[in-house]
Amino acid sequence: xxxxxxxxxxxxxxxxxxxxxxxxxxxxxxxxxxxxxxxxxxxxxxxxxxxxxxxxxxxxxxxxxxxxxxxxxxxxxxxxxxxxxxxxxxxxxxxxxxxxxxxxxxxxxxxxxxxxxxxxxxxxxxxxxxxxxxxxxxxxxxxxxxxxxxxxxxxxxxxxxxxxxxxxxxxxxxxxx
Amino acid sequence: xxxxxxxxxxxxxxxxxxxxxxxxxxxxxxxxxxxxxxxxxxxxxxxxxxxxxxxxxxxxxxxxxxxxxxxxxxxxxxxxxxxxxxxxxxxxxxxxxxxxxxxxxxxxxxxxxxxxxxxxxxxxxxxxxxxxxxxxxxxxxxxxxxxxxxxxxxxxxxxxxxxxxxxxxxxxxxxxxxxxxxxxxxxxxxxxxxxxxxxxxxxxxxxxxxxxxxxxxxxxxxxxxxxxxxxxxxxxxxxxxxxxxxxxxxxxxxxxxxxxxxxxxxxxxxxxxxxxxxxxxxxxxxxxxxxxxxxxxxxxxxxxxxxxxxxxxxxxxxxxxxxxxxxxxxxxxxxxxxxxxxxxxxxxxxxxxxxxxxxxxxxxxxxxxxxxxxxxxxxxxxxxxxxxxxxxxxxxxxxxxxxxxxxxxxxxxxxxxxxxxxxxxxxxxxxxxxxxxxxxxxxxxxxxxxxxxxxxxxxxxxxxxxxxxxxxxxxxxxxxxxxxxxxxxxxxxxxxxxxxxxxxxxxxxxxxxxxxxxxxxxxxxxxxxxxxxxxxxxxxxxxxxxxxxxxxxxxxxxxxxxxxxxxxxxxxxxxxxxxxxxxxxxxxxxxxxxxxxxxxxxxxxxxxxxxxxxxxxxxxxxxxxxxxxxxxx
Numbered sequence: 001x002x003x004x005x006x007x008x009x010x011x012x013x014x015x016x017x018x019x020x021x022x023x024x025x026x027x028x029x030x031x032x033x034x035x036x037x038x039x040x041x042x043x044x045x046x047x048x049x050x051x052x053x054x055x056x057x058x059x060x061x062x063x064x065x066x067x068x069x070x071x072x073x074x075x076x077x078x079x080x081x082x083x084x085x086x087x088x089x090x091x092x093x094x095x096x097x098x099x100x101x102x103x104x105x106x107x108x109x110x111x112x113x114x115x116x117x118x119x120x121x122x123x124x125x126x127x128x129x130x131x132x133x134x135x136x137x138x139x140x141x142x143x144x145x146x147x148x149x150x151x152x153x154x155x156x157x158x159x160x161x162x163x164x165x166x167x168x169x170x171x172x173x174x175x176x177x
Numbered sequence: 178x179x180x181x182x183x184x185x186x187x188x189x190x191x192x193x194x195x196x197x198x199x200x201x202x203x204x205x206x207x208x209x210x211x212x213x214x215x216x217x218x219x220x221x222x223x224x225x226x227x228x229x230x231x232x233x234x235x236x237x238x239x240x241x242x243x244x245x246x247x248x249x250x251x252x253x254x255x256x257x258x259x260x261x262x263x264x265x266x267x268x269x270x271x272x273x274x275x276x277x278x279x280x281x282x283x284x285x286x287x288x289x290x291x292x293x294x295x296x297x298x299x300x301x302x303x304x305x306x307x308x309x310x311x312x313x314x315x316x317x318x319x320x321x322x323x324x325x326x327x328x329x330x331x332x333x334x335x336x337x338x339x340x341x342x343x344x345x346x347x348x349x350x351x352x353x354x355x356x357x358x359x360x361x362x363x364x365x366x367x368x369x370x371x372x373x374x375x376x377x378x379x380x381x382x383x384x385x386x387x388x389x390x391x392x393x394x395x396x397x398x399x400x401x402x403x404x405x406x407x408x409x410x411x412x413x414x415x416x417x418x419x420x421x422x423x424x425x426x427x428x429x430x431x432x433x434x435x436x437x438x439x440x441x442x443x444x445x446x447x448x449x450x451x452x453x454x455x456x457x458x459x460x461x462x463x464x465x466x467x468x469x470x471x472x473x474x475x476x477x478x479x480x481x482x483x484x485x486x487x488x489x490x491x492x493x494x495x496x497x498x499x500x501x502x503x504x505x506x507x508x509x510x511x512x513x514x515x516x517x518x519x520x521x522x523x524x525x526x527x528x529x530x531x532x533x534x535x536x537x538x539x540x541x542x543x544x545x546x547x548x549x550x551x552x553x554x555x556x557x558x559x560x561x562x563x564x565x566x567x568x569x570x571x572x573x574x575x576x577x578x579x580x581x582x583x584x585x586x587x588x589x590x591x592x593x594x595x596x597x598x599x600x601x602x603x604x605x606x607x608x609x610x611x612x613x614x615x616x617x618x619x620x621x622x623x624x625x626x627x628x629x630x631x632x633x634x635x636x637x638x639x640x641x642x643x644x645x646x647x648x649x650x651x652x653x654x655x656x657x658x659x660x661x662x663x664x665x666x667x668x669x670x671x672x673x674x675x676x677x678x679x680x681x682x683x684x685x686x687x688x689x690x691x692x693x694x695x696x697x698x699x700x701x702x703x704x705x706x707x708x709x710x711x712x713x714x715x716x717x718x719x720x721x722x723x724x725x726x727x728x729x730x731x732x733x734x735x736x737x738x739x740x741x742x743x744x745x746x747x748x749x750x751x752x753x754x755x756x757x758x759x760x761x762x763x764x765x766x767x768x769x770x771x772x773x774x775x776x777x778x779x780x781x782x783x784x785x786x787x788x789x790x791x792x793x794x795x796x797x798x799x800x801x802x803x804x805x806x807x808x809x810x
Contacts (some may be wrong), residue, residue: 011391012212012637018390020212024205032196037189046200057215103698120192122185138189165182 009069013060020057023069024041028053030070031077037135038081040123051080067148069133074149078132122171126164133160245647246743254406353383353397354601356662358765361694363703364650370658371666373678374443374495374642374687375400378609378626379592379600381407382616384764385796388803394764401660401761405688408793412444412686420639420728421445421681423741426749430692431781432759432773435700437747439656439691439723440754441646445638447684453636456492457509457547458553461540463560464498464525472618473594477559478522480591480623485519487631488512495543499536509547537577544586554586555635558606561594574602578609579677585732587637587680591626592616604663611640611680629791632683639728641678641736644689645671647723652745654701655694657769659758671727674736681728690758692769693721695745721745753794756782760801776807 011019032054036045056076060152063072123131136146143157150157362370364553380403387394415422424442460481488494490513496506507521537558544554578588589611590603607614615626643666648656670676681687695698726739760778762770779801786794 008392016390017209017212019392020390021209024208028201028205029196032201033193036193042194042197045194046197046204050200050204050207053204054211056208057212060212061215134185136405152256161182168185169180 005069007064007067007070009060010065013063015084016147020060022058024053027073028067031073034074034077034135034139035081037123037138038077038132038167039114040120048077048081051084052077055080071145071149074136074139075151078136078149082128122168125171126167130164132158133157137161200706209425218370221566234736241639248643252547283587292449304545311473349537352601354397354604354663355397355400357766358762359658359660359662359665361655361657361769363655364648364653368650369645369647369668370656370691371643371645371668372658372689373664373666374644374663374681374689375402375661375664376406376677376681376685376687377403377604377614378407379590379603379614379616380404382622383592383600384619384620385658385800386616388800388807391807395809396765399761399765400663401758401765402664402689403660404761405660405690405757408688408757408797410442410688410754411787412442414444415446419446420730423726425724425741425743426752427693427743427745427747428749428751428755429747431751431755431777432770433692433700435698436694438751438755438758439646439722439743440752441644441689441691441694442754443642443681443687444727445681445683445685445687447632448636449637453553453632453683455549455552456635457544457549457552458488458492458494458635459540459544459554459556460496461496461536461556461558462496462498462506462525463536463558465561467561468593470594473561474525476617476620476623477591477593478525479620480617480627481522481541482519483514483620483623484627484631485515487628491766493547494518495524495547497536497540497543498525499539503657505539505543505644509543534574534577537574541581541584541586545584548585553636555612556586556588556610557591558588559591559593559605561592572605575605575609577802578606581607582611582677588612589635590614595617607673608663608679609677609679611637613680613682625791625793630684637680637731638685639681640677640731640757641674642681642687642726642728643671643676643678644727645727646743647725648693649718649720649722649745650696652696652719652721653693654696654698655703657692659692659762661689661692671725674734680731688754719745751781751785753782753785753787756785757797760797760804764804775801775808779805785807 001105004024008019008023008026012023028049032049033046035048036042039045039048056073059076063069067075115167123134127136133146133150136149137143141149143156143161147154147157326375380398382401383398384394384404387398412424413422422445424444426440426442428438428440430436430438441791462474462477464474468477485494485632490511493509494507494512494513495509496518498504498506506525507518510517512518537556540556540558548554582588582714588606589612590607590610592600592603593616603614606612615622617623617626622783645668664679666676666678694702720742722743724741727736728739729736758777759773759781760772760775762768763773763775763778779798782794782798782801786798789795
């Protein structure tokens with residue numbers, strides 16, 4: 001008999017601070033979980049969740065309840081993750097000419113990379129679109145729901161998942177000589 | 178192949194960390210701040226960038242938190258290159274690398290490992306990330322072109338505010354005390370039901386607040402007995418020297434034709450308040466940052482102002498606040514010095530965190546100092562329920578207060594505001610402090626609790642009131658207590674005067690309702706046991722049950738006993754209390770109400786509204802109508 005999240009979100013979109021507070025409290029852990037799946041690191045996930053928290057109030061004003069709140073919020077997460085990556089890529093390009101300190105830093109990165117576990121490696125080895133899709137499926141979304149969130153067809157989701165599985169199988173093979 | 182996916186899923190579930198609580202409350206606070214700002218500037222500047230709002234400050238913070246000595250030099254070079262002299266190497270000391278470290282010393286959030294991982298994340302090179310954004314922010318700032326609301330919503334600003342060494346309001350966490358609804362008991366197996374009375378009304382106000390805001394309340398916020406006890410009923414007043422008088426009625430059950438409702442009403446004596454003893458009141462006021470909203474501290478001040486008019490010159494008042502550190506704002510002052518007290522109240526401002534425990538300790542100390550022989554001492558704690566510093570575990574608080582209540586000081590709790598109302602802690606405090614918990618959401622609720630029913634709120638007439646009902650297996654096959662889930666007592670606790678229970682104030686009323694299934698009724702939910710030895714009830718009487726009440730005179734250590742048999746004949750029609758009991762069960766889960774609906778509750782309540790001088794019952798009918806519409810969505 002609890003008010004469901006979608007109607008809470010609609011109330012919040014209309015300016016109801018109490019509804020927004022309840023909504024954030026209910027959804028935060030879930031959003032964080034997806035963010036972790038999308039980024040593969042706690043720190044990154046915390047930052048991504050922060051991005052989402054900061055942008056959510058403004059975005060929420062456009063929430064009309066056509067999709068369920070979960071679908072809508074997941075879409076927001078995936079887009080925010082895209083934005084972060086795109087910015088990072090731009091900055092990385094811009095940074096490539098930055099001299100020795102940058103080289104040092106990257107060397108340090110490479111060392112740390114080796115220490116990461118199989119899971120993180122596996123996730124990071126995937127192309128972005130496959131990883132996003134897989135993250136949603138691992139978060140108990142159906143293929144149809146994931147397609148809805150990513151704005152692609154259910155068939156594409158299934159295809160991406162099978163691609164992701166192939167990648168993982170290859171990785172496994174390399175991993176266990 | 179799918180093995181891989183399943184493996185990955187379990188790996189992923191195992192690897193998913195719990196969100197860092199500090200970051201969580203920061204992030205939620207940020208979201209709420211942006212939300213609030215947005216409400217204030219609905220038509221103002223829109224956030225222009227479609228990029229998620231992570232500001233340059235967060236970039237700088239990332240940078241500073243990942244600074245190592247190796248990178249330090251080059252990092253500062255980079256910053257100078259962008260031309261932001263303000264954040265030159267000195268910046269390290271200007272902006273703390275761990276902004277939270279000052280006030281959350283043990284937060285394990287920035288462990289080196291995490292920092293390393295952050296540095297290796299494929300996405301960010303935070304140093305450089307900050308560069309263009311600084312430029313952008315500097316540009317708008319120097320042109321002075323950005324409209325104020327836009328700056329307010331800019332994360333840079335909110336980040337700045339967050340970095341001040343002040344703990345911001347916690348994330349909105351509401352925590353309600355409740356237990357599963359009482360199950361149906363089989364009389365032959367479990368003939369005795371024991372519970373403590375409950376004069377709290379907080380749950381009803383919380384429900385009203387939820388409903389009027391257009392939401393069905395969370396199930397756990399619904400405590401049916403507190404809803405029933407919110408309303409005054411027409412019970413016979415005790416005569417002579419008795420502290421109270423039980424009134425027992427048996428009525429048909431509106432939601433089940435085959436059962437009956439046993440309603441036990443207790444009316445507390447209303448001693449002549451003209452000769453009441455002097456009162457020592459300590460207002461313990463939460464002035465933490467979260468109390469700033471209009472429905473919290475400002476409402477609280479108005480409420481106490483109302484109450485001041487009810488006090489006598491010989492009463493004494495002290496005010497203790499707690500926020501960050503506890504402090505006595507007003508030394509014990511005679512109630513006749515109205516302007517002094519009002520001034521002290523008006524000067525209260527919100528800010529800081531909630532050092533609940535220190536505040537309580539000081540309040541008890543102040544109350545002890547004010548205490549004189551024959552006085553009634555009471556602490557009135559006004560809070561939004563947030564005890565985030567010190568003893569914040571309800572159990573630890575319970576022990577502390579249970580320890581203190583033996584000193585003879587009562588503790589009442591007034592809850593304000595929603596968002597982080599910690600109902601569980603409030604319950605723990607009031608139950609163990611021998612007091613009452615009420616939730617004040619409007620000034621008219623303050624009028625009800627602090628003016629109309631002030632006597633009940635402040636003057637106890639009986640302590641540790643326990644009720645025990647023994648049902649007669651010859652006439653009752655099953656029974657169920659509606660509500661009082663959080664007040665259940667063990668059977669043996671009834672006669673144990675050491676076990677604490679609820680207290681009744683002057684003029685208080687308490688109502689408890691059992692749904693009883695008569696022997697042989699079609700409504701029996703449990704089949705008789707095949708291997709059970711049939712109970713032979715010698716001299717089986719036609720009594721329905723036997724009611725026992727225990728209470729102590731205030732300050733006394735030994736209890737008195739009232740006993741009365743209950744006859745098994747229907748003695749009345751379902752009344753307003755029944756309508757509220759049904760309403761509460763519908764809000765909670767409706768397990769036992771069958772096909773009975775809100776519409777039926779509205780009909781019953783309207784028919785039985787009776788004389789309603791203050792309009793409480795009319796308001797309840799309105800709430801039922803709201804709940805009906807909301808649940809139909």
